[in-house]
Amino acid sequence: MASFDVIVIGGGPGGYVCAIHCAQLGLKVACVEGRETLGGTCLNVGCIPSKALLNSTHHLHEVHENFEKMGLMGANPTVDWSKMQAYKQDVVDGNTKGIEFLFKKNKITWLKGWGSIPEAGKVKVGDEVHEAKNIVIATGSVPAALPGVEVDEKVVVTSTGALSLDKIPESMVVIGAGVIGLEMGSVYKRLGAKVTVVEYQDKILPGTDGDTVKTFHKILGKQGFEFVLGAAVQGVDVADGKATVRYKLNKDGSESTIEADAVLVATGRKPYTEGLGLEAIGVEMLPRGMVKTDDHFQTSVKGIYAIGDAIPGAMLAHKAEDEGMAVAEILAGKHGHVNYGVIPGVIYTTPEVAAVGQTEEMLKEEGRAYKVGKFPFMGNARAKAVFQADGFVKILADKETDRILGCHIIGPGAGDLIHEVCVAMEFGASAQDLALTCHAHPTYSEAVREAALACGDGAIHA
């Protein structure tokens, strides 16, 4: 039996960041991880492999759609699926090994195996029981099941299976028009599959700014995506390696089917807290296996904390990381804090979509007086040069004080552009503060400045 200041259960972005920061703050730390590699869902079967496939297929799309327009002629590249898979795996391996290196560098003990908590202050891994002054649950999430749909990870797959299909399907049905469904749908669309997205709600990306949804829907339509909205999937039948998706339209109850070589079930994720023994030791739980915590991430049992996908809030790697940092600070006697009002969300399609803060719909519901500064990428020289001028930057600011309340971007590099607005919001900046900041020309970020100008006297290039 070994004893530690902190044992973190789960080596994903929440857990490994928490462990590293605890070590940096002088605490003796162990991290329990049952997978063969560190990095959690994000590095192994989430953010990183999906971005590798989005990267390679984005280049393929560029070759097919835009190279000739730029005077780049010549033979079309063909896709070697097994090489693309090997590239994806190399990217994953590089990152997971990087975390292992950081653990060694920070003298963090990796307890290999699946952990449980027999009682407060103790963590069991295999046959060994270790002692810890504090325990952090960072066990993440797994894909949520859809009633009537049996996943075999071959024909009917979750995002995990979709990252490693045996071959590129000729047709794919994506159930769920959320971030994961649209990103993975983009991968297979660019690889030549006919992609149909079936969504229960009557719009894609529920909860996203309305203007963004409309523009993004149009752009994906131009890229060849087909959508069946307002449709409840009733079941999926598989025969001879082909799937038939049965759905019912919400508006009139009529039933239809779609056939496909592969079906991706992307209807959300649920916390993975089974097997930890939480109920037995009296940890208060929320529905769907979510752990209840107070404002300082402590559960109802003293000395047991929880972070990341296992607790309420956006299921995002950077949200988990920030919570991991905050808990480490708290355990070291400092003041850890996460500003949930400034957590960006990004969709890594082409074009990218990014958002932070409130949407217009939220502000209306709140009854808050606000103004909108919107600038189309059509007025941005760089965006036009890369054939991505369809989107916009939209900044929402308080009508009276001009303080930035939210930002919604659809366009090239949106996932990076959003961060200047995040920083501005953290500093309580006004739209005018952004508008008065010199932005280099020609950059995509000039569109952010123009949107800020549009909150005041007006954009220059619109």
Ligand code: FAD
């Ligand atoms: P996880 O990353 O899920 O890690 C939890 C770890 O705990 C796992 O490795 C698990 O094996 C381990 N574990 C669980 N129980 C035990 C136990 N009892 N004992 C030992 N180990 C245990 N987020 C983004 O921000 N950006 C993206 O681009 C993005 N893309 C995504 C793409 C896909 C396809 C998917 C599925 C997710 C994506 N996400 C993305 C979400 C992101 O992966 C999660 O929000 C993030 O990984 C959550 O981090 P976590 O540390 O809470 O949990």
